[in-house]
Structure formats: structure tokens, C-alpha cells
Amino acid sequence: MSALRRLGWTPVLCGVPLVAVVACAALGSWLVPDATRQDMALGVVKAGSAGHLLGTDKLGRDIFQLSIAGARSAVVGPVCIAIGSMVLGVLLGTLAGYRGGWLDIGLSKYADLLLAMPTTLVALVVAGLVGGGYWVTVAVLMVLFSPTDIRLVRSAVMTQVTRPYIESAKVLGLADRRIMFRHILPNVAPVALATMLLNVAFALVGMSALSFLGLGVGPGEPDWGRQLSDARKLLVANPAAVIAPGALIIVTAAAINLLGDWVQERAERSARQR
Amino acid sequence: MSAALDVAGLRVTAPAGVLVESLDLRVDPGRTLAIVGESGSGKSMTAKAIIGLLPAGVTATGTVRVGTATVQLGGDQRVLAGLRGTRIGLLLQNPFTSLSPVHRCGAQLAAALPAAARTAAEVERRLGEVDLPGRVARMYPFELSGGMRQRVALAASLASDPDVLIGDEPTTALDVTTQREVLDLLAGLQRDRRMALVLITHDLGVARERADDLVVMYAGRGVERGAAEALFGGPRHPYTAALRDSDPPLDHRVARLPTLPGSVPRSWEITAGCAFAARCARAAARCRTDAPVEAPAGAGRTVSCWFPLMEDDLAMGSAAAQPADEPPATATVDGGAPLVRVAGLTRRFGGDAPPALDDVSIRIDRGEAVGVVGESGSGKTTLARCLVGLEHPDGGRIDWSAAGPRHRLVQIVFQDPASALNPAMSVGAALGEAASRGDGRRSVGDLLDLVGLPAGYARRRPAALSGGEQQRVAIARALAPDPLLLICDEAVSSLDVSVQAQILNLLGDLHRRLGLAVLFITHDLAVVRQVATRLYVLRAGRVVEDGPTESVLGAPADAYTRALFASVPGGHAVDGRGEGRVDG
Ligand SMILES: Nc1ncnc2c1ncn2[C@@H]1O[C@H](COP(=O)(O)OP(=O)(O)OP(=O)(O)O)[C@@H](O)[C@H]1O
Ligand code: SF4
Ligand SMILES: [Mg+2]
Numbered sequence: 001m002s003a004l005r006r007l008g009w010t011p012v013l014c015g016v017p018l019v020a021v022v023a024c025a026a027l028g029s030w031l032v033p034d035a036t037r038q039d040m041a042l043g044v045v046k047a048g049s050a051g052h053l054l055g056t057d058k059l060g061r062d063i064f065q066l067s068i069a070g071a072r073s074a075v076v077g078p079v080c081i082a083i084g085s086m087v088l089g090v091l092l093g094t095l096a097g098y099r100g101g102w103l104d105i106g107l108s109k110y111a112d113l114l115l116a117m118p119t120t121l122v123a124l125v126v127a128g129l130v131g132g133g134y135w136v137t138v139a140v141l142m143v144l145f146s147p148t149d150i151r152l153v154r155s156a157v158m159t160q161v162t163r164p165y166i167e168s169a170k171v172l173g174l175a176d177r178r179i180m181f182r183h184i185l186p187n188v189a190p191v192a193l194a195t196m197l198l199n200v201a202f203a204l205v206g207m208s209a210l211s212f213l214g215l216g217v218g219p220g221e222p223d224w225g226r227q228l229s230d231a232r233k234l235l236v237a238n239p240a241a242v243i244a245p246g247a248l249i250i251v252t253a254a255a256i257n258l259l260g261d262w263v264q265e266r267a268e269r270s271a272r273q274r
Numbered sequence: 275m276s277a278a279l280d281v282a283g284l285r286v287t288a289p290a291g292v293l294v295e296s297l298d299l300r301v302d303p304g305r306t307l308a309i310v311g312e313s314g315s316g317k318s319m320t321a322k323a324i325i326g327l328l329p330a331g332v333t334a335t336g337t338v339r340v341g342t343a344t345v346q347l348g349g350d351q352r353v354l355a356g357l358r359g360t361r362i363g364l365l366l367q368n369p370f371t372s373l374s375p376v377h378r379c380g381a382q383l384a385a386a387l388p389a390a391a392r393t394a395a396e397v398e399r400r401l402g403e404v405d406l407p408g409r410v411a412r413m414y415p416f417e418l419s420g421g422m423r424q425r426v427a428l429a430a431s432l433a434s435d436p437d438v439l440i441g442d443e444p445t446t447a448l449d450v451t452t453q454r455e456v457l458d459l460l461a462g463l464q465r466d467r468r469m470a471l472v473l474i475t476h477d478l479g480v481a482r483e484r485a486d487d488l489v490v491m492y493a494g495r496g497v498e499r500g501a502a503e504a505l506f507g508g509p510r511h512p513y514t515a516a517l518r519d520s521d522p523p524l525d526h527r528v529a530r531l532p533t534l535p536g537s538v539p540r541s542w543e544i545t546a547g548c549a550f551a552a553r554c555a556r557a558a559a560r561c562r563t564d565a566p567v568e569a570p571a572g573a574g575r576t577v578s579c580w581f582p583l584m585e586d587d588l589a590m591g592s593a594a595a596q597p598a599d600e601p602p603a604t605a606t607v608d609g610g611a612p613l614v615r616v617a618g619l620t621r622r623f624g625g626d627a628p629p630a631l632d633d634v635s636i637r638i639d640r641g642e643a644v645g646v647v648g649e650s651g652s653g654k655t656t657l658a659r660c661l662v663g664l665e666h667p668d669g670g671r672i673d674w675s676a677a678g679p680r681h682r683l684v685q686i687v688f689q690d691p692a693s694a695l696n697p698a699m700s701v702g703a704a705l706g707e708a709a710s711r712g713d714g715r716r717s718v719g720d721l722l723d724l725v726g727l728p729a730g731y732a733r734r735r736p737a738a739l740s741g742g743e744q745q746r747v748a749i750a751r752a753l754a755p756d757p758l759l760l761i762c763d764e765a766v767s768s769l770d771v772s773v774q775a776q777i778l779n780l781l782g783d784l785h786r787r788l789g790l791a792v793l794f795i796t797h798d799l800a801v802v803r804q805v806a807t808r809l810y811v812l813r814a815g816r817v818v819e820d821g822p823t824e825s826v827l828g829a830p831a832d833a834y835t836r837a838l839f840a841s842v843p844g845g846h847a848v849d850g851r852g853e854g855r856v857d858g
Contacts, residue, residue, distance in 0.1 A: 163693045164688040164689075164690060164693050164694045165693060165694055165695055165696045165697075167664055167686075167688070168686070168688070168694065168748070168751065168752070169696075170663075170664060171662045171663070171664065171681060171684075171685060171686050172681050172685070172707075172708055172711045172751075172754075172755065173679060173680065173681035173711055174707070174711070182699075182707075183696050183698075183699070186696075186698035186699075187696070187697060187698050
């Protein structure tokens, strides 16, 4: 009770759906091994009919099972994107914020350039050049997400470098690498972690949008964005085929977002109290 | 006359226990009440309880009466919220925490004004009231100096024309000259508006000079109250006397500042007897069993002590702080050969701004304690930063007579203990890392011992230390590589007088024992008098006067030194012992 009082409802309300999604992602192939089995003879049926809780799509695949199986691509890619772009962000942002000078200017220009790129268009072009695929999309989004992370880490680092404890470390003649990674990094980590969470949500929406355009997962693979685009024409035949993946994307992204905001707020508060 | 603010039976409780115990306060319109006491004595919690801004989990009971409105604390918080910002204003130490960094000052001031008065003209008038030009409205807080920021914060806290203003260390972050300006401004506004002021401060000089009445707080309790002049002149409570005595006098040097052993106990740890008993030289058996009751002690005074000090005790008490005849001992090594010579040092920031350092030449001998004084912006810190290599001079030379890497020659201790240590690193890790930069002679245990901290502190995080303890750790870290020169840049300015006395004594001991040269940078002339043999007075980047401390402070030749001298709050007979302030 007192833990709930201290932390509030946000982590609980957001945690429940997220744990469920992550569990589905991890156990999906065990829970619903036949999720992608087609039943052309059956075709599309409405929710509730013939033992299909959410009905089927036009290939006769069970929407409920498919949605569970789709959790994997909804979790793995976005998490990789968020981690990868934050690793880039931490490495380059720390260098830029700590070293300053031409390195900072160069990295900022690089970040501006990437920020100016239209995400979808770049993904389309890259897919055209090297062939599409889930991991190509993940890599492209990773790079395109990094400039905001670089900027964030850079400004967090810059608030630290003028603090007396960093100056004392310099006066002690410590190596720059040590100052950056032993002294500064632990103090920007909370903010970086919170941003990483937020990025997972953005990446999920981004990946889903690209899958919707046919750029993400291969045809036939379970994926919420793909499901949405496949089921576009079934809005009348089985509305659940559209609603289920759509709702999943929205709920998951919103839960991650709220949780990220909550973590960020706490991180900022604890940073202020220092 | 009815009181502007009347607080009765205030009790503040945190999950861990009671923070403030049955406290009464009363201020009349136009008067100033100062609350003094060491860090952790509950001053800020009292202010927060009165204004209804307690942190989550902390609750208050008692009665707050503002003019004719009475609020029962612990009841409906909205009533208090209504008073806050209309009848009571709050001014904090660090304007950075009360002003938003991303909004212009004008917008922030407007937001604090009553809806009907949110006009540009009103904002400008309000800025004028605190002696700021109208253009400040379009500026961001970070574009302003510390004093200007505090004026903006003051204007915002006065926006709703409160009857009572509570200032929690409102001028602690400012240098003496700016502090004097802000305090004068406050006094003027107070007169014009007949506003009551509750001034929370750890600076006894400020309290003495500015307050009509005084409440001395200790471990969440009011231990002595009465007219400020009477309390300073003849304290009855041993704690008041100890606080007063540990404040370094401006007009003479004492061999060793009297200190208070230990620190303020957590108020909830006091189960029986007097809260001060563990640190009190007069404590007797009764003090440990029965809590003293508040008893009248002369005109308008009360004291909570079983054995209050009397006139003859006072005479004896101050014997501890007899003036020292000889100047501070200089632990001269190598016959006072210069350790470092700075010649013609110049540093300018930005194009047409006046240089921060303009042809500065100083000398520090081995084992010598040298002071640098001057107000903020005079270049003191730039000089220190050039010496340790954090800043690169545009011209001039710094010649060390000793060989070795710079970090073995000089180390520095900064002003703010809270940010001096890496919050993510334990004390032991920080000291171990620093010791590895020396020749490995010093262990973490030795270093803690050197600054008088128990070895168990190695496992603690900085957040679990008091300000004075953090500063000790910062000193230990600076001493770890065995430097020949220790620079203290306002190293005691943000500490309580009691802790300040401990740190000053500690620095004096280290200076003598280790043969360490010390460069003491401060705006506090009383402090520098206690520690430095020679003095440089810096103004606008230039050395305007230098010489032995006693002769510079005894007969300041430069008009600026004299002005600096006059700005020291309570500068006349600071300790009630010495008479006659030095007039050049
Ligand atoms: N949020 C909190 N929860 C519980 N206890 C707290 C909290 N904040 C402060 N305290 C404790 O309350 C006591 C009084 O703190 P307070 O900040 O009022 O002291 P203070 O006299 O203002 O000190 P300073 O001169 O350092 O500002 C201390 O023991 C402190 O550790
Ligand atoms: S009551 Fe006793 S312990 Fe407390 S201050 Fe007085 S003499 Fe000291
Ligand atoms: Mg306080």
C-alpha cells in the first residue's frame, strides 16, 4: 500500500498491459504455435463465430492468435531501435557535450542533417537500394532516431560539465575518458533511460507505419502494422480484424509513453534535488 | 497591535518522526523576525509549513494566523493555498529553483500578478520597484547576475502585495555588496508596505543587523527568543552563545575559533531531556532526563534551559576566544621561497567586456597562507581557475618553483559542497580515485581521518552527508594527491557558522601540520582575517591593495577596501566583545 502511495498508479496501470505484451512476445510461438495457419476454405468470419474469438481475416487466420504472435515484432524491433539509437546518442552526445569545439559543431550538424530527413522516405529509398526487410527497417530507424538522443545526452552532459565535481576531477588530472564514463555518464543515465522508453513507443508506431506500407516484416509474418494493412478491406466483413491490431498499437504505445513520462519526471526531480 | 503573522503550536511531522516541535512565532506589521540555527535545525521546514508547501509525506499541525485569517494546519490545505501568494510571499535562497529557466522574466513576473494587473506597464513598474530596468522583462534568468535574479524573484514574491514575506536564506548566495543592496531594498519595501518579514538565515551578522526579534532554533525547537540586540549582547541559552562565539570576528584574529562539537541531532531522536544536552558544556543530570521548559528571561525574552547563562558566565565564556597576539602561524618550509609567482596575468571573456583579470601579479610562498578578497565579479575565481588550469590566461605567466604534474602542485576546494561531489559515487570511491593520483601514500581511511570523519563514511553517498561533512570530503579529496598549494574558493561561505568554524580550524591545522600553502579566496573579511598572513584585494580584475593581513585590514589604504569593509553585515563589533569598527 505504501509503495503504491509513493509511486502512484501510473506504473501499475502502464505496467499491466506492457507485461502482457512482453509475455506474448517471449512466449508467443509457444502460446499460439499455429497463429499463421491459413484456412482459405473458411475465409473471413466475424468475431465470435466458429470458435474464433476475434474472427478471422480473408486468409482464414485467427485474429486473436495472430495478434498475440504479432507482439514479438512489436517488441523486439522497437526495443532494438531504442537501445541502438541511445548507444549512438550516449557515445556521440557525451563526446559533443564534453569536448565542445569543432567536434560539437560537427556532431550537431550531423544531427541536424539526420533530423531533416523524412523518416518514411528514407526507409523507402533504403529498402529500394538494399531490399526491404525487418532488420533493415530497424537499422534505418535506429540511425534516424539517434539525433534526438545525441542532442538530449549532449545537453544533459553540458549541465554536468560545469559542476564543481567534474571540475575537481579535471584538476585531479583524470583522463577524459574516465571523467566521461565514470563521472558524467551515471548522472545522465536516468534521463537517458527515460528517453529510451519514450523512443520504444515512437519506434513501435514508426515500425507499424512502415509495415503498413509493406516495408517492415515479410509477407505473411505476424505483425500488427501488417495486420492493419491486410485487414483494411475487411472493415465490414470483420471489424475486429482492424480494431484488434490498431488498439494494440495504441494501448502499447500509450502505456510506454506514460511510463516514460513518469520515469522522466522522476529522473528530473531527482536531478534537481542534487 | 494585531500581529501580521502569528504561528502557535507548530508541529511538523515526517514519516521518520517529528521535525519541528511546538514552535510559536509572532511578527508585527513592519517588523522583522529572524530565525537562526544550524543547518538541519528545521528552519526551512517551519517556513514551508507556514506557507503550505511541505514535501510529500510531511504534515503539519498548529495554528497560523495571518492578519485576521486563521488557518488550522492539517485541515483544509486549500485555505492555506489561498493565503499563500496573496497574504504570504516566499523568497528562496536560489532564484534558479524559483524561476523557470525557459521563460522570460517578464512573463514569470506577470504570471504572479493578479489577473487584472497583468500588463506590460505593471511588470515594468514592479521591476522598477526592485531597482531593475524594464528591459529585464525580456531577458531569461540565466542572462542575469545573481543579484539581479534575486531581485526578479523578490518582485515575483511581492507581486500579490503580501502582508508577510518569508525569506529562506534570501541573500546567502550573494556576495557582501550585493547582499547589502538586496537587504537594503527589502528594508525599504518593508517600510513602504508595512510588510512583516520573517528572515531565515544562518548568517548571524545579517540577523543581528536586520532583525528586530530573533528566534534561535535547535533540533526543531525554539530555544531562545527575544529582541535581536539583547540576544546577541547577552545570550542566555548556551546554544545561542556557542553560535555567537563561533562566528569569526571581523576586528581581530582569534587563535582558534570556539566550535560546537558534533552536529544537530535529528529532532525525533530526542526522547528525553534537553535537545542540546549532548553538545552542551553546562549539561547536568537533570538536562538528560527532563526537557527544559520555556521560561521568561527578562523583557520580552524567553529561554528554554535549566541552567541559563548569567552575566558572569558570559565574561568567562568569551575567554575561549581571546584575541591572538601573533599573526597566523606560517609553517614555513624552505625558508619561505616562493612556491608560485603569477606575473601580469590577464584574461578576458568576450570582446568588449572589461577583462576578468587585468595584469595581476601575486606570489605565494611555500607553506604560506594567503588571502584574496573582493566582491563577486572581481576576478577572484578566474584567478583560482587559471592557477589550477581550468582556465587559460590570455597573457602573463604562472611560474611554479617545484617540479611535477600540476595536480601534484595545486588542488582546489569550491564553494558549494552539495555539487562538489559526484552524487553517483561513494565517498570511498571518490577519495580512492583521488589518492591514486598521488604517490599512493594516503589511504581512504587516512584521508577521512585527516578531515575528522569516521572511517565508516567511506561507504556513504554524498546525499547522506551534511553540508559540512561534504565539504570535509571535498577537502580530503583535494589533499589526496599531496599538493603543495590548496586553493579554497569561498570554501566556507555556504556553511553554518558552527561548521564554518570547524572547517576554518581544520584548514588551519592542515596548513600547520602538512606545511601546506593555502590560497584563501573569499568575500568575507572576517574569515580571511582568521586564516591569512598576507592579503590581496582584487577589484575589477586588478590588485588594488596588498600586504600583511593585519595592516591591510587594520588600516585599509584603498577606498575600495574600506567600502568592502563597511558592507560586512553586523560589521560593527560582530561578536559583542571587540568594540569599535575599523574606520580607515
Ligand atoms: N522531505 C523531507 N522528509 C523528511 N525529512 C526531511 C525532509 N526534508 C528535510 N528533512 C529533515 O528535516 C530536518 C529539518 O530540515 P530543514 O531543511 O528545515 O533545516 P534548516 O534549518 O532549514 O537547515 P539549512 O540551514 O541547511 O537550510 C532535518 O533533519 C532534515 O533532514
Ligand atoms: S538545559 Fe542543560 S543541556 Fe540544555 S542547554 Fe541548558 S544547560 Fe545545556
Ligand atoms: Mg534551510
